[in-house]
Amino acid sequence: MESNEEQTGIPLMPYRQTDNERMLLRKEYRKLIKEVQDNKEELIKPECGQLLDHVNVANTLFKRVTTTREGVLDSKFMALSVTLAGQKTNLLQTDLVAFEPDEFMEKLVTKMEGRFITEDEDKVDISSDSWKSMGEYVSKFYTSVNPVLTVMSGTFDFVPKPIRPTAVKATEMAADGRADPQHLTRFDGDKKEATPEEIENVLRVIRDLYKNQPYPIDYFELVVDPESFGRTIENAFHLAFLVKDGFVRIFLDDENSIPVVEPIERPEDRQSQMNKKCSQVMVSLSMEEWRDIIDAYELEGTTPYIKRSTQKSKQSGNSSSKRAKT
The missing domain is CATH 1.10.10.580 (Structural maintenance of chromosome 1. Chain E)
Structure with a gap:
């Protein structure tokens, strides 16, 4: 079935909002912006999800925007929502799961059936069999070959490098072998600080x-x-x-x-x-x-x-x- 445009050959005019419709849309935008500004302290809390609801309402209103004046209000709301979203992100707690060394140590001692020797838990007694069993247990989590330190061609014996005395140029040596100081061939005595x-x-x-x-x-x-x-x-x-x-x-x-x-x-x-x-x-x-x-x-x-x-x-x-x- 052919459309009206194909039948008449005249392009259809786009829908044009009336002044009352545009005024009502601006009123709804201003109401939304005021509501967000009045409740911004509540909206930036991490547990509060109303900011997303307000953004969804703005997306619905934006479908009715056809002129620049209403588009400016939409931009104003989006700038406000982005600012609040940034503040809300800064308040989020990202360290909810943290590594606790003391807790990890206690779990290892319990797993290997060890016991604390001192009251302040500074020293632990763990048998060699428990260490062996622990090694066998964790080895299944490693697919690659465990690195082992081996000596292929023997060890290198450390030989200290001998300290060589500083060589003295032959031209600077006197006849008896002592160093002869350099002689000055020119002296400008009149260039002292005056x-x-x-x-x-x-x-x-x-x-x-x-x-x-x-x-x-x-x-x-x-x-x-x-x-x-x-x-x-x-x-x-x-x-x-x-x-x-x-x-x-x-x-x-x-x-x-x-x-x-x-x-x-x-x-x-x-x-x-x-x-x-x-x-x-x-x-x-x-x-x-x-x-x-x-x-x-x-x-x-x-x-x-x-x-x-x-x-x-x-x-x-x-x-x-x-x-x-x-």
């Missing part, structure tokens, strides 16, 4: 300058070496150690607001300076800024205040640069 000596040199320069002209020294005039950018960075680095140890202090000049340096001579002042809460300042100096300072202070061609410790420090009377006065 940082402490350089720091003392900077302190000596500051004290000499302040002794001849007792007012603060301009920071940039002190540390800048117009002939070497690297020496300028080293001078600032060495000066930072003197500030840290309380031998000198750096502050801003009241007149020009530029950093100046002043030595601390008395021990009590030095201790007071070290106990003060000082602020650390990160000094950044590029090569371009270094050249700008040389031009601003007119240091080109002048002798730097701080020379290397192997040279004699510059005297303040021979300086062509200007000192900041407070």
Whole structure:
């Protein structure tokens, strides 16, 4: 028998829900979701099986879903049910059957007709015949051949390996057979660590300058070496150690607001300076800024205040640069 579609040649339109039917379906979904949310503490208990009943109800409702709006409610319910199912799984007790060594030992002793010698059951007396009977009993549960340790070609006798003395190269042996130490052919004595000596040199320069002209020294005039950018960075680095140890202090000049340096001579002042809460300042100096300072202070061609410790420090009377006065 031909269908109506085959008879008329016109495709049948799919069933279209009315607004009232869709509204009723959404109402049932919301009721189901609210019921699950209100009873979620009960539903996650391992012995409770109502969560599966609610899922079956949702599957029945889903057969009537034809639009996206109702599909969103179904997805919301499924997400909620999956969350509760995960919580329910975490509460399940998976260690219901556990191996108890003490119980297993008691069963073995009973099976082999043994007896406990001590009251705390630490020692057990089992006859050799009982062990043999137990071996015959459990052997039927093993289908493969039981492994047996046998020696096929005899045993290996342990022979300790002799300790061989460390061989010494013939070229390093003296005529009498004693080891001849290696001789140094080159020694760079001028490459020792010179940082402490350089720091003392900077302190000596500051004290000499302040002794001849007792007012603060301009920071940039002190540390800048117009002939070497690297020496300028080293001078600032060495000066930072003197500030840290309380031998000198750096502050801003009241007149020009530029950093100046002043030595601390008395021990009590030095201790007071070290106990003060000082602020650390990160000094950044590029090569371009270094050249700008040389031009601003007119240091080109002048002798730097701080020379290397192997040279004699510059005297303040021979300086062509200007000192900041407070």
